[in-house]
Amino acid sequence: MARNVQEGRVSGGGRAAPDGRVNCACRFVALPCTFGMGIRGVLASSSLGRPHGFLCVTRRTDGFRMEKRHLLYTSALVIGAFLVGVLVSGRDAGSGKPAADLSASASIVAEFQGVTSIASGQRGVGVRPQHPGLYKVYPDVERISLPEPDHAGFPFEEVLRQRRSARQYGEEALSLRQVSQLLFAAQGITGEFRGISLRTAPSAGALYPIEVYMIAHDVKGLEPGVYHYAPDKHALEKLVSGDLRGMISDIGLTQESLKSAGAVLVFSAIFDRTRSKYGDRGLRFVYLEAGHVSQNVLLQSTSLGLNAVPIGAFFDDELNALLGLDGVAEAALLILAIGAPTE
Numbered sequence: 001m002a003r004n005v006q007e008g009r010v011s012g013g014g015r016a017a018p019d020g021r022v023n024c025a026c027r028f029v030a031l032p033c034t035f036g037m038g039i040r041g042v043l044a045s046s047s048l049g050r051p052h053g054f055l056c057v058t059r060r061t062d063g064f065r066m067e068k069r070h071l072l073y074t075s076a077l078v079i080g081a082f083l084v085g086v087l088v089s090g091r092d093a094g095s096g097k098p099a100a101d102l103s104a105s106a107s108i109v110a111e112f113q114g115v116t117s118i119a120s121g122q123r124g125v126g127v128r129p130q131h132p133g134l135y136k137v138y139p140d141v142e143r144i145s146l147p148e149p150d151h152a153g154f155p156f157e158e159v160l161r162q163r164r165s166a167r168q169y170g171e172e173a174l175s176l177r178q179v180s181q182l183l184f185a186a187q188g189i190t191g192e193f194r195g196i197s198l199r200t201a202p203s204a205g206a207l208y209p210i211e212v213y214m215i216a217h218d219v220k221g222l223e224p225g226v227y228h229y230a231p232d233k234h235a236l237e238k239l240v241s242g243d244l245r246g247m248i249s250d251i252g253l254t255q256e257s258l259k260s261a262g263a264v265l266v267f268s269a270i271f272d273r274t275r276s277k278y279g280d281r282g283l284r285f286v287y288l289e290a291g292h293v294s295q296n297v298l299l300q301s302t303s304l305g306l307n308a309v310p311i312g313a314f315f316d317d318e319l320n321a322l323l324g325l326d327g328v329a330e331a332a333l334l335i336l337a338i339g340a341p342t343e
């Protein structure tokens with residue numbers, strides 16, 4: 001049975017956006033604030049805060065003349081407060097870059113690279129979980145078979161030249177045939193090797209960690225809602241019913257493209273599929289594979305004459321909740337908004 005979701009707003013909470021836009025806003029506020037706090041702090045502990053000093057300059061009724069001594073105090077105070085502001089906000093005064101954040105991200109990179117690296121001479125890959133199965137199974141859901149993917153577009157080199165991120169879409173609904181072609185480009189089955197079905201996008205060890213979901217806004221013949229793509233059946237499985245334009249746009253930091261697209265694809269990963277063979281090294285592969293799958297769909301969109309954009313800025317917890325994912329065993333990694341071309 002598909003879940004029913006009421007259209008609603010997603011709270012602005014969640015973690016910082018991957019592209020740092022949420023963080024940036026906070027930093028721009030933080031710097032003047034700390035600057036102000038610096039001034040107030042210094043004034044509070046200084047004799048200059050008393051009526052005969054800096055603070056009372058504008059209140060004087062006998063003109064605005066200041067003694068030299070007070071001018072000196074004032075200049076020192078302003079420079080000091082600025083430096084305090086810069087230090088407290090963690091900014092590098094010279095480059096304007098957030099120094100504290102830089103070292104934090106450097107240590108995240110170091111840790112990720114360290115955990116996932118293969119040292120020279122190393123044997124084995126450490127802990128390997130059990131493979132959780134190549135195909136996700138949703139029992140008792142409505143299944144919609146997709147038409148055969150049979151699109152023949154223009155030359156590949158021309159597709160490469162024409163691909164561009166497009167964030168605005170025409171009124172026309174997407175057809176089931178177009179959706180079929182897009183999903184086939186993402187994870188369609190194209191061959192077999194030693195009993196394993198191979199797909200349109202490469203995958204380390206043919207373990208296929210990427211799952212594909214589609215939020216249909218305006219697709220002919222499909223009720224709006226969330227669907228899961230089953231590559232082995234080339235079918236959509238309905239998980240959630242409802243118009244989710246507002247919700248997915250809120251989840252994506254109110255990006256309009258997520259509302260006006262005909263459909264929104266979400267790529268998630270089941271990490272243990274790849275870790276089952278490669279251990280933690282496999283974590284690197286999973287993110288790379290999301291990129292492979294995404295590019296397939298973007299190029300296919302171009303070939304179909306559709307507009308599309310990849311979207312990495314979204315609230316993780318809210319998106320995972322919408323798809324019914326725990327965010328650890330399986331987590332959403334990337335969104336694509338796709339729609340008809342504008343006039």
Ligand SMILES: Cc1cc2nc3c(=O)[nH]c(=O)nc-3n(C[C@H](O)[C@H](O)[C@H](O)COP(=O)(O)O)c2cc1C
Nearest residue numbers: 019163164165166167255309310311312313314334
């Ligand atoms: C991982 C990733 C995340 C992105 N996230 C967003 C996003 O959140 N919003 C958006 O409008 N564009 C997003 N983009 C699209 C880029 O802005 C776009 O690719 C870039 O400006 C280059 O333009 P082009 O794709 O037209 O060549 C993302 C692209 C990638 C690869």
